[in-house]
Amino acid sequence: MDMDGHHLCSGMEEFFSSRRRNRLDKQYIKISGKFVIEHSPGLSGPGKSASVQIYSSTELDPNTSKGKLSQKACLTRGKGSKKDGTEVTTYKIKLYVEPEFGNPGAFVIENNHNHRFFLQSATLETPDKLAIHFDCRSWVYPIKKTKTSRVFFSNTCYLPSQTPPALVELRKEELQSLRGDGTGERQEWDRIYDYQVYDDLGNPDKGPDYVRPVLGGSVSHPYPRRGRTGHPATKTGSINLNTYVPPDERFSPKKLSEFIANVIQATAHFLLYEAKSLSRDSSSFESFDEIRDLYSENRSQVKKGQVREKMKKLLPNELLKQVSHASIEDHIKFPLPHVIRENEWAWKEDEEFGHQMLAGTNPLRIRGLKIFPPRGSYIKKSDIAHNLDGLSFEQAMGQWRIFILGHHDYLLPFLTEMNSEGVCPCASRTLLFLRNDATLKPLAIELTYPVSSDDNELRSRVLLPAKEGTDRALWQLAKAHVAANDSAYHQLVSHWLHTHAVVEPFIIATRRQLSVMHPVHRLLDPHFKDTMHINALARSILINAGGIFEKTLFTGKFSMELSSELYKEWRFDEQALPSDLVKRRMALEDPESRAGAEILFIDYPYGLDALDVWKAIKTWVEDFCDFFYKDDDSVKSDTEIQAWWSEIRNVGHGDKRNETWWCQMSTKMDLTETLTTLIWIASALHAAVNFGQYAYAGFPPNRPTQCRKFVPEEGTMEFAEFLKDPDKYFLNMLPERFQATLGIALAEVLSRHTCDEVYLGQRPTSEWIDSNEIKQKFEKFKASLQEIENKVLERNRDSKLKNRWGLIKMPYKLLHPDVTKVGYRAGITAKGIPNSVSI
Structure with a gap:
C-alpha cells in the first residue's frame, strides 16, 4: 500500500477501534459494495488509494443539511479481468453504519492514486438484501488535480420537488459545480459545461486567407453555441486530438483507438493513390477505369517511406506513433461503393438520379412544388408540360405530382465570390414528376451561375432531359452540378448543422440544469454519447479554415458562413419529423394518426420508415413522461425542466431567443414533443444522413463535391472541347484527384x-x-423497433416498391433499427440506428 492509501485507510482503523469500544452501547449494520473500474493497460488500478463514503437518502445530518455521511472505506480485494484490451477490476468494500442510517442514496469517491480511472458502475447492498445500483460511467481524476471528490447518485429518479430532503443540498451542489464561472482555460480533468460561440474556426496566424467570421452571437452570423474550452481562439497546427471536452463526453479509450485506426486507414488509402498519381501529367481523372482503379487490388508502386512522409504533413505525431510502415504502405484499397457494385453505370440514369433524392444520402431536401414557376425561375410550362405521362400540367400540379430539389436562392449571394476561388459554382433548381410507379422522372434543371468573377452579374440556363447524343451529354453535366449542390448542402446543413451542431446546446443545458437524478436526464443521456467529442474533432479537422470541407466542397472557405446563413431558417418545431414532411408536401397532416402525418406516397423509403421510427420513439417518450408527470402543472412546476428549457432558448440557441415558435414548456405535450424531436434528431435522423455516405459518395462521378467547369454553351471554345470528347469533359469537370480521393476517405471514416x-x-x-415499470415500458419500445425491422425487410422484398432498391440494387436499410444485435458490429452502412450523434 502506498502512503496515500495508508493515510486513507487510517480513518477506517480508528473507526473500527472505536466501534469495538462501543459495541456494547450500539449495534452497527453492514453495507457491502461492489465497484467496477476500468483503467489503462499497463497501469495499476486505484486499490486502497481510492476511498468511498456513502450518503443516506433518508436521514438528514442537521449540521450539514445533507444526508448522513458514513466513514471511509477503501477499495479492496480487487479482481481483475481483461476484455478487448481493456483492464477491468472489480473491488469490494464493507461499511458499518448506525441502524438509523437508512438507505444509501449517493456516495462520494476520492482518488488519491496517480492516475485517473473510469468508474463503470457500483452496487451497494443493505442487510435486508436491497441492492442499490449506480450507473456511473465516468472518469475519476486524482484529487490532487481536481481538488475535490466525486459524488455519484443512485439510479433512482426524482423530480426536483420529490427529492428526498437528505439529497436536496447534494443535488444543488453537484449542478452548481458543473456550471463553473465562465472563466479560465479548461484542463483535462475539469467537469465544467459552459457555452461559447464558434470563434475557433479561423487561423489568422497562417495569414488573411485563413480568417473566418465568428459564428454565433450576431444578427449577421447566428449559430448554435458549442462547449466552452477557454482556449485561445487563434490556433496553429493541424489535427488536434486534445481539444477540451468535459471528461464524461469523451470517447472511450477503445473507441478513440478505433477512430484513429479508421482515420489512418482512410488517409493511407488517399495518400497511396495520390503517390501513385504523381507520375501523371493531369490533375484530373483520365478515364472511368482510373476511378474504378481506386477500389482495385493493384499493388501501388510507392517508394519506401513516401506515404509516411506525406502523412507527417496531415496527421499529428500522436497518430503516427500508432501505425507502422507496413500498415501504411502495404497493399491497400478503398472498399467498393455499393452504387457501382451491381451495375457500374446505373448512377447515370435519370431514374437513379431521382431515386437518391428519396432514399439516398440526403432524402431531406426534396419537396412538393406549390407554385409554378418558382420565384425568379426561367423554367417555362412548355418545357415540362409534354413530359407528364399523359397528364395536363394543371392535373399534375393539382395531384401534387411535381417536385423540386431546390439549391438556388440560398446560394445566389455567394456565387460570385465562390467563383473567384477556382471552382465553377452553380445554383440549381431541379423539377421532377412523380410517375404512377412512384419513381421520380426529372423534368428540367435550371442552373444560375456567375458570368465572371469581376462583377455580380448572374446568368440562368434551363436544361432538359435527353436520351441520346449531345443533349444527353449536356444533361449529364447539369446533373453533376445538381449533385455538387446537394453534396455541400448535405454535409453542411442536413448532416453537420441539423444534427451535430444543433444538439450540442441541448447537451450542455442538460448537464448544467438537469440533475443526473432527474428522469429526463436519465432518458436523454444515451442520446448524447460522444457528440461533444466528435464535434470538437470536427472543429479541428472538418469545418475549420483549410479543413476537409473547405478542401473538398465547392463552397470552399464560405462553407461555414453558408451554414450560418441557413441556420437563419432553422426552427426547432419543424425538426419534428411529421412537421418536416408536411412542410415539404411529402405527407399530409393527420391529427388522427399516431404519427400526426400520413405519407403522400408509400414508396418514399426514408419517409415511410422514418414515420414508423418516429411513432415508436414518441410512444416510448410519452410512456416515460406519463410515469413521472401526472399533469401539466407538474411540468410547469418542475424547476429544473423550466431552467433547462429557458437556457436552451436564451443561451444555447440564443440567436433564436426572440422567435415565437418556441413552445412555452407548460404542458406534458410540450415536453413529450420536445423530447421526441430531440431523440429523433440525435438517433434516426443522424443515422439516415450519415451512414449512407460511402455507399453513394464513395464514387465521385455519382456525387461530386465540386465542379471545375460550367456546362458549356454553344459557340464557345469550351463547347468545342466538350464535343470533341464528352466523357473527358465530364471527368475534367469532376474534382481533382486530390479532392476526390480525400472526399472518398472522409466518407469512408464517417x-x-x-x-x-x-x-x-x-x-x-x-x-x-x-x-421495473419503466424497464417494462422500455422493453415495449424495443419490441416496437423489432416490429419495424420486420416491416423494413418486408418492404424491401416488395418488388412493386421500386425506390426501395433503385437501379443500383441497394436495399434501403438506413432506418432499420437492428436492435436485436448486441456487441461488435463495426463496418460501413446499415448496421442499425445508434442512439447518438457519435461519428
Missing part, C-alpha cells in the same frame, strides 16, 4: 459504425434506472 455504439432500443446496462 460511414463506419464503431464497436462500442449503443443502438436505439438498447442501454449500456440493464440497471440504468431503478424502476
Whole structure:
C-alpha cells in the first residue's frame, strides 16, 4: 500500500477501534459494495488509494443539511479481468453504519492514486438484501488535480420537488459545480459545461486567407453555441486530438483507438493513390477505369517511406506513433461503393438520379412544388408540360405530382465570390414528376451561375432531359452540378448543422440544469454519447479554415458562413419529423394518426420508415413522461425542466431567443414533443444522413463535391472541347484527384459504425434506472423497433416498391433499427440506428 492509501485507510482503523469500544452501547449494520473500474493497460488500478463514503437518502445530518455521511472505506480485494484490451477490476468494500442510517442514496469517491480511472458502475447492498445500483460511467481524476471528490447518485429518479430532503443540498451542489464561472482555460480533468460561440474556426496566424467570421452571437452570423474550452481562439497546427471536452463526453479509450485506426486507414488509402498519381501529367481523372482503379487490388508502386512522409504533413505525431510502415504502405484499397457494385453505370440514369433524392444520402431536401414557376425561375410550362405521362400540367400540379430539389436562392449571394476561388459554382433548381410507379422522372434543371468573377452579374440556363447524343451529354453535366449542390448542402446543413451542431446546446443545458437524478436526464443521456467529442474533432479537422470541407466542397472557405446563413431558417418545431414532411408536401397532416402525418406516397423509403421510427420513439417518450408527470402543472412546476428549457432558448440557441415558435414548456405535450424531436434528431435522423455516405459518395462521378467547369454553351471554345470528347469533359469537370480521393476517405471514416455504439432500443446496462415499470415500458419500445425491422425487410422484398432498391440494387436499410444485435458490429452502412450523434 502506498502512503496515500495508508493515510486513507487510517480513518477506517480508528473507526473500527472505536466501534469495538462501543459495541456494547450500539449495534452497527453492514453495507457491502461492489465497484467496477476500468483503467489503462499497463497501469495499476486505484486499490486502497481510492476511498468511498456513502450518503443516506433518508436521514438528514442537521449540521450539514445533507444526508448522513458514513466513514471511509477503501477499495479492496480487487479482481481483475481483461476484455478487448481493456483492464477491468472489480473491488469490494464493507461499511458499518448506525441502524438509523437508512438507505444509501449517493456516495462520494476520492482518488488519491496517480492516475485517473473510469468508474463503470457500483452496487451497494443493505442487510435486508436491497441492492442499490449506480450507473456511473465516468472518469475519476486524482484529487490532487481536481481538488475535490466525486459524488455519484443512485439510479433512482426524482423530480426536483420529490427529492428526498437528505439529497436536496447534494443535488444543488453537484449542478452548481458543473456550471463553473465562465472563466479560465479548461484542463483535462475539469467537469465544467459552459457555452461559447464558434470563434475557433479561423487561423489568422497562417495569414488573411485563413480568417473566418465568428459564428454565433450576431444578427449577421447566428449559430448554435458549442462547449466552452477557454482556449485561445487563434490556433496553429493541424489535427488536434486534445481539444477540451468535459471528461464524461469523451470517447472511450477503445473507441478513440478505433477512430484513429479508421482515420489512418482512410488517409493511407488517399495518400497511396495520390503517390501513385504523381507520375501523371493531369490533375484530373483520365478515364472511368482510373476511378474504378481506386477500389482495385493493384499493388501501388510507392517508394519506401513516401506515404509516411506525406502523412507527417496531415496527421499529428500522436497518430503516427500508432501505425507502422507496413500498415501504411502495404497493399491497400478503398472498399467498393455499393452504387457501382451491381451495375457500374446505373448512377447515370435519370431514374437513379431521382431515386437518391428519396432514399439516398440526403432524402431531406426534396419537396412538393406549390407554385409554378418558382420565384425568379426561367423554367417555362412548355418545357415540362409534354413530359407528364399523359397528364395536363394543371392535373399534375393539382395531384401534387411535381417536385423540386431546390439549391438556388440560398446560394445566389455567394456565387460570385465562390467563383473567384477556382471552382465553377452553380445554383440549381431541379423539377421532377412523380410517375404512377412512384419513381421520380426529372423534368428540367435550371442552373444560375456567375458570368465572371469581376462583377455580380448572374446568368440562368434551363436544361432538359435527353436520351441520346449531345443533349444527353449536356444533361449529364447539369446533373453533376445538381449533385455538387446537394453534396455541400448535405454535409453542411442536413448532416453537420441539423444534427451535430444543433444538439450540442441541448447537451450542455442538460448537464448544467438537469440533475443526473432527474428522469429526463436519465432518458436523454444515451442520446448524447460522444457528440461533444466528435464535434470538437470536427472543429479541428472538418469545418475549420483549410479543413476537409473547405478542401473538398465547392463552397470552399464560405462553407461555414453558408451554414450560418441557413441556420437563419432553422426552427426547432419543424425538426419534428411529421412537421418536416408536411412542410415539404411529402405527407399530409393527420391529427388522427399516431404519427400526426400520413405519407403522400408509400414508396418514399426514408419517409415511410422514418414515420414508423418516429411513432415508436414518441410512444416510448410519452410512456416515460406519463410515469413521472401526472399533469401539466407538474411540468410547469418542475424547476429544473423550466431552467433547462429557458437556457436552451436564451443561451444555447440564443440567436433564436426572440422567435415565437418556441413552445412555452407548460404542458406534458410540450415536453413529450420536445423530447421526441430531440431523440429523433440525435438517433434516426443522424443515422439516415450519415451512414449512407460511402455507399453513394464513395464514387465521385455519382456525387461530386465540386465542379471545375460550367456546362458549356454553344459557340464557345469550351463547347468545342466538350464535343470533341464528352466523357473527358465530364471527368475534367469532376474534382481533382486530390479532392476526390480525400472526399472518398472522409466518407469512408464517417460511414463506419464503431464497436462500442449503443443502438436505439438498447442501454449500456440493464440497471440504468431503478424502476421495473419503466424497464417494462422500455422493453415495449424495443419490441416496437423489432416490429419495424420486420416491416423494413418486408418492404424491401416488395418488388412493386421500386425506390426501395433503385437501379443500383441497394436495399434501403438506413432506418432499420437492428436492435436485436448486441456487441461488435463495426463496418460501413446499415448496421442499425445508434442512439447518438457519435461519428
